[in-house]
Amino acid sequence: MKIAVDVISGDNPPEELISGVCHYISKYKDSVIIIGDEERIKKKLLLHPYERRYIDIVHTTEIITMNESPAEAYRKKKNASVILAAQLVASKEATGFFSPGNTGAALAAALFEIGKIKNVSRPAIAAVLPNIKSSTILIDAGANTECKPHFLVEFALMADVFCKKVLKLENPRVGILSNGEEDEKGSDFTKKVFELMKDIPMHFIGNVEGYDLFNGSVDIVVTDGFTGNIALKTAEGVSKTVFTLLKNEIQKSIFSKIGALFLKDNFKNLKKKLDANEYGGAPLLGIDGNVIIGHGSANAKATFNALRTLRFMDQFNLNKEIESAFSKLPETSDS
Amino acid sequence: MKIAVDVISGDNPPEELISGVCHYISKYKDSVIIIGDEERIKKKLLLHPYERRYIDIVHTTEIITMNESPAEAYRKKKNASVILAAQLVASKEATGFFSPGNTGAALAAALFEIGKIKNVSRPAIAAVLPNIKSSTILIDAGANTECKPHFLVEFALMADVFCKKVLKLENPRVGILSNGEEDEKGSDFTKKVFELMKDIPMHFIGNVEGYDLFNGSVDIVVTDGFTGNIALKTAEGVSKTVFTLLKNEIQKSIFSKIGALFLKDNFKNLKKKLDANEYGGAPLLGIDGNVIIGHGSANAKATFNALRTLRFMDQFNLNKEIESAFSKLPETSDS
Numbered sequence: 142m143k144i145a146v147d148v149i150s151g152d153n154p155p156e157e158l159i160s161g162v163c164h165y166i167s168k169y170k171d172s173v174i175i176i177g178d179e180e181r182i183k184k185k186l187l188l189h190p191y192e193r194r195y196i197d198i199v200h201t202t203e204i205i206t207m208n209e210s211p212a213e214a215y216r217k218k219k220n221a222s223v224i225l226a227a228q229l230v231a232s233k234e235a236t237g238f239f240s241p242g243n244t245g246a247a248l249a250a251a252l253f254e255i256g257k258i259k260n261v262s263r264p265a266i267a268a269v270l271p272n273i274k275s276s277t278i279l280i281d282a283g284a285n286t287e288c289k290p291h292f293l294v295e296f297a298l299m300a301d302v303f304c305k306k307v308l309k310l311e312n313p314r315v316g317i318l319s320n321g322e323e324d325e326k327g328s329d330f331t332k333k334v335f336e337l338m339k340d341i342p343m344h345f346i347g348n349v350e351g352y353d354l355f356n357g358s359v360d361i362v363v364t365d366g367f368t369g370n371i372a373l374k375t376a377e378g379v380s381k382t383v384f385t386l387l388k389n390e391i392q393k394s395i396f397s398k399i400g401a402l403f404l405k406d407n408f409k410n411l412k413k414k415l416d417a418n419e420y421g422g423a424p425l426l427g428i429d430g431n432v433i434i435g436h437g438s439a440n441a442k443a444t445f446n447a448l449r450t451l452r453f454m455d456q457f458n459l460n461k462e463i464e465s466a467f468s469k470l471p472e473t474s475d476s
Numbered sequence: 477m478k479i480a481v482d483v484i485s486g487d488n489p490p491e492e493l494i495s496g497v498c499h500y501i502s503k504y505k506d507s508v509i510i511i512g513d514e515e516r517i518k519k520k521l522l523l524h525p526y527e528r529r530y531i532d533i534v535h536t537t538e539i540i541t542m543n544e545s546p547a548e549a550y551r552k553k554k555n556a557s558v559i560l561a562a563q564l565v566a567s568k569e570a571t572g573f574f575s576p577g578n579t580g581a582a583l584a585a586a587l588f589e590i591g592k593i594k595n596v597s598r599p600a601i602a603a604v605l606p607n608i609k610s611s612t613i614l615i616d617a618g619a620n621t622e623c624k625p626h627f628l629v630e631f632a633l634m635a636d637v638f639c640k641k642v643l644k645l646e647n648p649r650v651g652i653l654s655n656g657e658e659d660e661k662g663s664d665f666t667k668k669v670f671e672l673m674k675d676i677p678m679h680f681i682g683n684v685e686g687y688d689l690f691n692g693s694v695d696i697v698v699t700d701g702f703t704g705n706i707a708l709k710t711a712e713g714v715s716k717t718v719f720t721l722l723k724n725e726i727q728k729s730i731f732s733k734i735g736a737l738f739l740k741d742n743f744k745n746l747k748k749k750l751d752a753n754e755y756g757g758a759p760l761l762g763i764d765g766n767v768i769i770g771h772g773s774a775n776a777k778a779t780f781n782a783l784r785t786l787r788f789m790d791q792f793n794l795n796k797e798i799e800s801a802f803s804k805l806p807e808t809s810d811s
Contacts, residue, residue, distance in 0.1 A: 210660075272717065273717055273720055273721065283655060286655060286662070286663050287663060287664060318706060319706075320618060320621060320701070320702050320705035320706060321705075325545075327621070327702075328621050328622060328702045329622060331702075350706070350709045350713075351705070351706045351707070351708065351709025351710035351711070351712070351713050352709050352710075352712060352713035352716070353713070354710060354713055354714075355713040355714055355716070355717040356713065356716075356717070366655070367654075367655050367662075367663045367666075367703075368702075368703055368706060370655040370656075370685075370686070371653060371654075371655060371685070371686045371703060371706070371707055372686070372706055372707065372710045373686065374685045374686025374687050375686035375687075375689060375707045375710045375711055375714075376686070376710055376711075376713075376714045377686070377687060378685075378686050378687035378688070378689055378690040378691065378711075379690055379710075379711045379714040379715055379718075380714055380718060381687070381690070381691075382607065382608055382690040382691070383714075383715060383718045383746070383750070385608055386608065386746050386749055386750075387742075387746055390739070390742035390743075390745055390746055391739070391742065393742065396738050397738060397739055397741075397742045399735075399738050400734075400735045400736065400737070400738025400739035400742070401735065401738075401739065402735070403731050403732060403734050403735025403736075403738065404725070404726070404732055404735035404736065404739065406732075407722075407725035407726065407728065407732045407735070408725075410725055411718070411721050411722055411725055414721055415718070415721075
């Protein structure tokens with residue numbers, strides 16, 4: 142079992158991500174292929190003689206940056222780290238890859254180098270959001286701007302398998318993101334999805350609202366990639382704003398600063414609960430190989446967590462299970 | 477200048493909302509028509525002999541509850557407080573109305589009793605969201621689930637007039653809620669809106685993302701009512717979750733409780749900044765009368781703030797200004 146890690150596409154220096162890789166190896170004794178500047182990687186690994194034996198290096202210094210157009214960059218930058226990572230999975234040298242940074246580039250690399258699981262219409266991004274009790278999966282968090290109703294049924298089914306096999310959740314509750322909880326609420330589009338969902342063997346609980354992403358009342362929230370992306374970024378924006386306003390409040394007086402000292406560990410816990418790095422990144426489901434797309438800000442912890450999730454995805458045969466679930470789906474007229 | 481206030485449709489007792497009315501009258505010496513249970517209103521007003529002179533009462537005890545289907549309730553409950561409020565505006569006995577609670581019912585009452593401003597295709601809900609610096613308007617926050625591209629141009633224009641005339645913002649920045657900031661990002665639908673927006677005399681800054689609702693980089697965010705509703709409720713959900721998690725953290729030890737005591741005023745400030753009641757409610761723009769729809773949880777402060785905003789909407793001739801702005805719009809093929 143080998144996992145490929147692109148350590149140069151994120152905002153953090155490669156050394157930070159390599160620390161995460163080494164932590165993972167010391168814990169799981171798994172082999173990892175690191176993609177990046179060979180000299181720099183080797184230098185960093187001098188400090189990790191034990192882990193060094195588990196690591197192969199694929200050299201490149203070419204990256205697709207956050208602001209590049211994925212389609213264009215994918216055509217032009219044949220040695221980009223994320224593309225090399227996907228190729229290692231396509232050639233079966235690795236079972237999965239992790240790349241932080243440009244989501245569109247990771248999506249293009251996965252789709253064109255590796256390809257989809259049989260019968261899957263579109264791969265989708267499953268964002269794992271913290272909620273008051275544990276976590277909720279939002280799918281699609283941004284891969285497919287335009288969707289047909291049956292795509293959303295497929296997204297739900299992939300997330301259902303992921304929850305059951307990887308997160309070990311017995312009977313995940315699935316809801317459609319809508320503008321009201323009642324069955325008759327929703328857009329023309331979500332109403333069509335609602336009709337299709339009723340026929341699928343899942344624990345479908347109907348429409349859910351924006352609030353429900355965080356109150357623990359639903360495990361999988363299904364939506365198109367446009368709406369999902371907006372919900373995800375709105376959530377990140379609010380969370381960041383609350384912390385900024387809190388920070389401003391704390392700076393106001395000596396009393397508030399003292400209070401904050403007493404609450405230091407609690408603020409840390411709170412931040413940890415809401416931290417994107419706690420989840421490593423978002424699994425891209427529907428690709429015939431395991432893929433996790435990391436936040437641009439992915440650090441050592443995110444890298445460790447992503448590798449651990451990729452390990453579970455492989456260990457529990459996620460994609461075989463998805464393929465099997467899809468073979469039982471009723472046929473649709475288009476893909 | 478008279479404003480109608482429905483004090484019985486919200487979650488709070490009418491006495492709470494009447495307190496807000498009395499506070500408003502003592503400050504602005506304006507006349508208000510209170511709609512609700514006459515006996516209960518009169519009893520409460522015994523404590524407010526000065527304000528009593530400024531108040532007319534329209535008696536009803538019929539309400540449309542939060543969970544009722546607006547269309548059905550509108551047909552059946554002819555004496556519902558929100559309908560009587562809208563009728564007072566339609567008959568010009570009041571310049572505007574405030575009703576907390578069932579948004580769909582307030583929308584139906586406004587639309588069918590009062591009607592739209594000339595040339596406006598659809599009224600839209602303008603939610604005023606707190607941001608790191610001041611506030612951002614999200615329009616449409618839920619009135620129109622299905623939209624045509626030119627509706628969004630109209631929403632933006634109405635919010636633009638509201639910002640300039642009522643909030644006294646000189647040159648409000650207008651953005652389209654999208655899944656990326658680049659001009660080429662967006663759904664097929666938002667791309668059409670983008671093309672139309674370029675020709676309208678507004679400070680159009682292009683696409684904005686979920687984050688931008690709260691970072692102060694844009695004043696008006698335009699979207700369809702489905703997406704807007706999801707963004708709004710996601711934001712409310714995250715904000716509530718952060719406070720719940722923080723509360724749980726504070727309960728953990730005697731140290732954290734002491735810290736929280738030191739930060740008591742700061743937490744209060746923070747809550748105030750994020751409190752829906754600080755804004756009184758969401759103006760419903762495009763109706764030929766002034767309308768503010770309050771949160772179900774609207775309290776005395778929300779009522780006071782809503783009345784003050786309704787006063788400004790009247791004083792600055794908001795609807796005449798909207799009508800004038802619309803008369804300069806290029807003609808569209810449908811409405």
